[in-house]
Amino acid sequence: MRSADERALVLLDKLERERGLTFSEYAELIDAETEALRKEAAKRAVRLRKQIYGDQVFTRGLIEFTSYCKNDCHYCGLQRSNAEAERYRLSEEDILLCCKEGYRLGFRTFVLQGGEDPYFNDDRLVRIVRAIKAQHPDCAITLSIGERTHESYQRLFDAGAERYLLRHETADEAHYRKLHPAELSLRHRLDCLEDLKRIGYQVGCGFMVGSPGQTVETLAEDFHFIQEFKPAMCGIGPFIPQHATVFRDEKQGDLHQTLFLLSLLRILQPNLLLPATTALGTIHPLGREMGIQAGANVVMPNLSPVEVRKKYLLYDNKICTGDESAACRSCLNRRMESIGYRLTETRGDVKPLPSPSALE
Secondary structure: OOOHHHHHHHHHHHHHHHOOOOHHHHHHHHHOOOHHHHHHHHHHHHHHHHHHHOOEEEEOEEEEEEOOOOOOOOOOOOOOOOOOOOOOEOOHHHHHHHHHHHHHHOOOEEEEEEOOOOOOOHHHHHHHHHHHHHHOOOOEEEEEOOOOOHHHHHHHHHHOOOEEEOOOEOOOHHHHHHHOOOOOOHHHHHHHHHHHHHHOOEEEEEEEEOOOOOOHHHHHHHHHHHHHHOOOEEEEEEOOOOOOOOOOOOOOOOHHHHHHHHHHHHHHOOOOEOEOOHHHHHHOOOHHHHHHHOOOOEEOOEOOOHHHHOOOOOOOOOOOOOOOHHHHHHHHHHHHHHOOOEEOOOOOOOOOOOOHHHOO
């Protein structure tokens, strides 16, 4: 009879060989986490990522252009009921200046991220996307602006946006209801992801690690969903409480579990664009480096004007809110070089998924 450690390695082998597990196998593997298993998973994840992407780490210039949000998600500092939140909106001119500075610094992807702000209707956003494309035709535009209609997504795609980040947050219905107000639904969120994929976006989903109510079983649901959906990108990071939310006293997500899950995602889908998130860097001084060493290959420095960064606080103690964009990129470059990687000045598009036989 196999020991628990031996059984976990069998499951890790199966995940790498077949790029998928059953729901119960995911739960068993995630629950089997040990330091030795984390190291083995990270070793395999890094090998797979290097075979596809080499030692490149892709950069995305993050522009947090509005802190207004119509939603009241229970974990988010931008929730509409947060009376403490300092709200702002960047003008089109502000956004274009951020892109101009980012381009000078070597960024070739811009991520427009904001709350679900009705002020930024389709007409305004289409105009902004077209203006960025006109000034920087060799750059990719990623949007992270929540749930919209199929028609809205299509208009933005036609205007020049190529990628869209929409974290599913959890693939478990009961868990979704715990994290969100009644007017939001998991079904609608998943429908939006399907719409984006059908239109032709490179689509990103993802979830928080350690969010209130999360279990091994809910994580297994997440992995099973990602296995079936096959996103181009997947963003995961530790849950960090925000003091103005109902989850203010909840436990922070675990660093080691986040790193383990990053490795499992890379093994599941070796071509993923997988960020080492700012949240990782917030809970540990070397969190982003550790994320890269666990299999991630994307970092997202902030290009937002320094004067607004402290107002875009999804969670408490967020890092890099006072850094100039140039200093932020330079710092990250040194950090990546210290662990044997290099930041690139490319769009960093997703590469096709090789056949299992093409990977050693």
